[in-house]
Amino acid sequence: MTTDNNSEPTVVAIDGPAGSGKSSVSRAVARVLGFGYLDTGAAYRALAWLVNGSGIDREDVDAVEGILPTFDYTIGLDPDVVVVTVNGEDVTDAIRQPEISASVSAVARVPHVREHLNTLFRSIVADTYVPGVVIEGRDITTVVVPDAPVRILLTADEAVRAARRSLELSDTAVRVTAEATGDQIRARDAADSQVVDFMNAAEGVVTIDSTSLNFDETVEAVINVIRAATEKEQA
Numbered sequence: 001m002t003t004d005n006n007s008e009p010t011v012v013a014i015d016g017p018a019g020s021g022k023s024s025v026s027r028a029v030a031r032v033l034g035f036g037y038l039d040t041g042a043a044y045r046a047l048a049w050l051v052n053g054s055g056i057d058r059e060d061v062d063a064v065e066g067i068l069p070t071f072d073y074t075i076g077l078d079p080d081v082v083v084v085t086v087n088g089e090d091v092t093d094a095i096r097q098p099e100i101s102a103s104v105s106a107v108a109r110v111p112h113v114r115e116h117l118n119t120l121f122r123s124i125v126a127d128t129y130v131p132g133v134v135i136e137g138r139d140i141t142t143v144v145v146p147d148a149p150v151r152i153l154l155t156a157d158e159a160v161r162a163a164r165r166s167l168e169l170s171d172t173a174v175r176v177t178a179e180a181t182g183d184q185i186r187a188r189d190a191a192d193s194q195v196v197d198f199m200n201a202a203e204g205v206v207t208i209d210s211t212s213l214n215f216d217e218t219v220e221a222v223i224n225v226i227r228a229a230t231e232k233e234q235a
C-alpha cells in the first residue's frame with residue numbers, strides 16, 4: 001500500500017452487527033497493513049460508563065446530553081494496545097463489562113450524542129500520522145466517513161456470532177451460554193437498528209459474510225477488498 005507522508009490517511013470503514021468480528025478483524029487488518037485502528041463503539045461504551053457512574057437516568061435525554069461537556073475521552077490508535085480513558089481514568093476493561101453492554105444502546109440513540117462523537121471520530125482520524133486507519137462501528141460507512149475509499153459491511157449469521165461471542169466470554173471469568181449471548185446480541189442489535197442500519201449494505205459498500213470463513217480467511221478477505229479499492233483509486 002503506497003502512501004506518502006503528506007497525504008491523508010487511507011480510511012477503511014467497517015460496519016456490522018454485534019459479534020460480527022469488527023474489532024478483532026479490524027485490529028488484525030490494521031496490524032498487517034501498518035494502519036491505525038479506531039474502535040468507535042468504545043466511545044459509546046465509555047460515555048455509558050460515565051452516565052452510569054454519575055447516577056443519571058440514561059433514559060433522560062437532556063441529562064445524557066448535559067454530561068457531554070464533561071466527557072473528556074481518549075483512545076489510542078495502536079492496534080496492539082488499545083487504551084481508553086475518561087477524564088484521566090483508564091476504563092479499558094470497565095467498558096467491556098456486561099452492565100455497559102446492556103446500557104450502551106440507550107446512550108447511543110441520542111442524536112446529539114451521535115453528532116458529538118462523530119465529530120470526535122473525524123478529528124481523531126484527521127489528526128493521525130499513520131498511513132491509514134481502520135475505523136469500525138455501526139454507521140461508519142454511511143454517516144461518519146461515507147466518502148471513505150474502502151467501505152465494508154462485515155456480517156455473519158446470528159447463531160455464529162452468538163457462538164463466537166460466547167466462546168470469547170467463557171475464556172474470561174464469566175461463563176455464558178451461546179443461547180444467553182444470542183439473546184443479548186439480539187436485544188442490542190434490535191435497539192441499535194432503530195437508530196442506524198448496519199444489517200444492509202449501503203450503495204457502494206462491500207459485504208463480507210464470515211459465517212463460513214475462519215478468522216484468518218476473514219482478515220484476508222478484508223485485505224483483498226482494501227487492496228482492490230486502493231489499486232483502483234491509484235489507477
Ligand SMILES: Nc1ncnc2c1ncn2[C@@H]1O[C@H](COP(=O)(O)OP(=O)(O)O)[C@@H](O)[C@H]1O
Nearest residue numbers: 018019020021022023024164168210214215218
Ligand atoms: N471469522 C471468524 N471466525 C471465527 N471467529 C471469529 C471470526 N471473526 C471474529 N471471530 C471471533 O468472534 C468474537 C467476536 O468478534 P469481535 O471482533 O469482538 O466482534 P464485534 O467487534 O463485531 O462485536 C471474537 O472472539 C473473535 O475473535
Ligand SMILES: Nc1ccn([C@@H]2O[C@H](COP(=O)(O)OP(=O)(O)O)[C@@H](O)[C@H]2O)c(=O)n1
Nearest residue numbers: 018019040041044104105108137138139192
Ligand atoms: N458507530 C457506532 C459504534 C457503536 N455504537 C453503539 O455502541 C455499542 C457498543 O459497540 P461495540 O462496537 O463495542 O459493540 P460490539 O459489537 O463490539 O459488542 C453498540 O451496541 C451501539 O449501541 C453505535 O451506536 N455506533
